[in-house]
Amino acid sequence: MTKKLQLPQNPPAQEPCSKSIYRIPKILTDVNSHAFKPNLASFGPYHNNCHHFYPMEEHKHRALIQFLRRIAKASKTPNDVLIAMRRVESRLIAYYDRLQVEKDDEDCLERCRFCCRDWLKEKDQFLKVMIVDGCFALEIMLADKRFASGEQSEYDSHDPIFGVERMIEVVPRLKRDMLILENQLPLLALTTLATIDGSEIGDVNTLIKDFYNLSSASPKDQISDECFHILDLYRKILTSEGEYLPSYKKNIQSATKLKNAGVLFCKSKTNSLRDISFNGDILSLPQLEVDDTTESSLLNLMAFERLHETAGNEVTAYVFFMDGLIKTVDDVALLRNEEIIKGLVHSDENIFKIFSKITKEATLAGLMDDIIGVNSKFNTYYKKMMHWWRTNFVETYLESLWVFISPYGGLLLLALTIFNTMCTILRYYKA
Template identity: 80%
Template sequence: MPEKLMLDLIKKLELPQNPPAQELCSQSIYRVPKILTDVNSQAYEPKLASFGPYHHNCCHLRPMEESKYNALLQFHRRIARASRTLDDVLIAMRRVEPRLIAYYDGLQVEEDDEDCLERGRFRCHNWLKEKDEFLKIMIVDGCFALEIMLADKRFAAGEQSEYDAHDPIFGVERMIYVVPHLKRDMLLLENQLPLLALSTLAAIDGSGIGDVNTLIKAFYNLSSASPEDRIIDECFHILDLYRKILTSEGEYLPSEENIQSATKLRNVGVSFCKSKTNSFRDISFNGGILSLPQLKVDSTTESSLLNLMAFERLHATAGNEVTAYVFFMDDLINTADDVALLRNEEIIKGLVDSDENVFKMFNKITKEAKLTGFTDDIISVNSKLNTYCRKRMRRWRANFVETYLKNLWIFISLLGGLIFLALTIIKTVYTILQYYNV
């Protein structure tokens, strides 16, 4: 027994140890842990297409593989016009292969790994033993992602498509229905491709794709999300770029107290308005007016927010801006009435089937999330709001609204009582005046 224990320990020591610091800095594409997927596992899983190794070859995603090779064929035709070949692609991608591998967490997973079998969400594979297959995925999926964004850009500009009109993905009529689902799949944390792969492929393309960041911003209509056309720092992948455009750098401070709900804030005299930008950091409170960025809610919103929050939680240097924004909104939204108020001010907009569902969404996505601290701008807004609400006259106003104006019948009774009191006073005064005139 002691000998067996010693052999087991030695075997463990022979396994690859922690990666070097440089590799950890690049690592930014993670398998989402079970504690997060338990809230809503479907929010982290692609519906139409896999990008990268984690969901590669999943049964329900295989139908998209043929379209990927159609995209690769179109990419090949374009680079051929620039006198380039697939050999040039392979050489360029082989050169950055070690860096591409370093982006992914847990690529070295054996087929019989018990933890992997328990997760049951991935086709487990030791990609480090099959680097050629990994590189093929980077090329095929990378070309597919570029083709989707490029085709969408040309479609929006009214340009003629390079694809057959009946193509199941890139056909003009099909793109209208398929692209929204692909946009959603391309924002999943487990479904990310390194921007290094996309930029390497774009550099070989001779058709003038241009800056990949600009292409992604146009694809997600993010050009007006930030207050100014600032330079985005080097990003790891599409989800990282999406998050950085929606947020900005900031410090994180502990939250001293939560703010009141939107309807309660309105009762103390707070007004609401839409911010000038859609940046999650564009939150302010001045002159009794709370300005909030517009949030477009649709069938993909919950998935997008959960994946952004998962990336912030798993990547040490990602920041906390999206999580702070979501918790701030969760404080504001305690009932469907709060959603209705924000929707009337166009702060919440989109394909909202019911205010109750939006309320439940925010309540659900913060259930297992952890907030390490609010951003400095939200702390400032919280402080101003709480100071505003603590003033005595505003507290009386809020109590009056809550007690007498929230229920129609109570309000009618109050109004009737006031009218009766006024008539009684008038009658009394009239009687006194009549008495002295006599």
């Protein structure tokens, strides 16, 4: 037994794991199951066979044909696409957590009864999904880029998906679906296809950044670490700037209490979730745009941080941080007036519910309590200021009140004395 427990002197180095696309466990979906499911289109194998996504398959194949027509101008063929994707097929498979669904996996079968299949035995089908869905994702982002810049579209203006008349309605829904953790495509699939397309698509990271309007989130043009998929890239851009160390204290003061203590609020220079600072009496916070997709995107980002060991916990810490600031609807109204929160659709009541709801089942495992964060700084400031306000009130108002009352009290006593003397004199004459 002792020999078996002995560790080797030079243990073999463990290869980095690329697994990063996970099926969401039920403990997380209980918060809001709808937030973890795509609405309009499936990307990747997990939701591929769901019957309510069948109408989108026709549009995916139209995007594929458009992609093949474009690469044909550079003398590339469908076979070139297949060869390039075959080379990375095993690496693409490694990104997915569970491609083989066991029959006794009741949790998965209950939630994905239409899309559970053994993808490890259907590699040709898996590769087909990577190509078709990958081309569709690139075409959507490319069409949106052309629409935003006013370039001529390759599609008819009345196209039900790619037409300029439909982009305003369709793109926001697809943006949401492309940030669902179970709906991710490996970035490797997108970059492989983009390489075949040549200069038309350009840098995939830049294309994604422009698609999600992340230019203001971080001034950095490049992300140093290799990203697994769109959700991972989105998270890294949102947390790439700032010196805020994520720490959580249960006694975080609300926004209104901080303002009453003299704290001033202002927008940070970037929209990075880590660009939070507290200097003097000024709390700088990134501006957060809240719309119909905010709850879903935050929950999927938090799920990725919880399921992927090396992801970090910056988004989760930020959500708890904001939940600490937002204790009532009045706190939301205050942050909205200070332009920290930009509510595009929701009322203050709905925004309040979003933060209180998504932190209900979330945990902050792995965060060190002894890390000195911004919240600790302004909690200390708040306590000092409240002590100062109490002392100042007593010294300025209560003590001064007696000083103010004293001369009037003397006059009142003199008046009473005179009144009493007059009464005595009147009684004397009457007698």
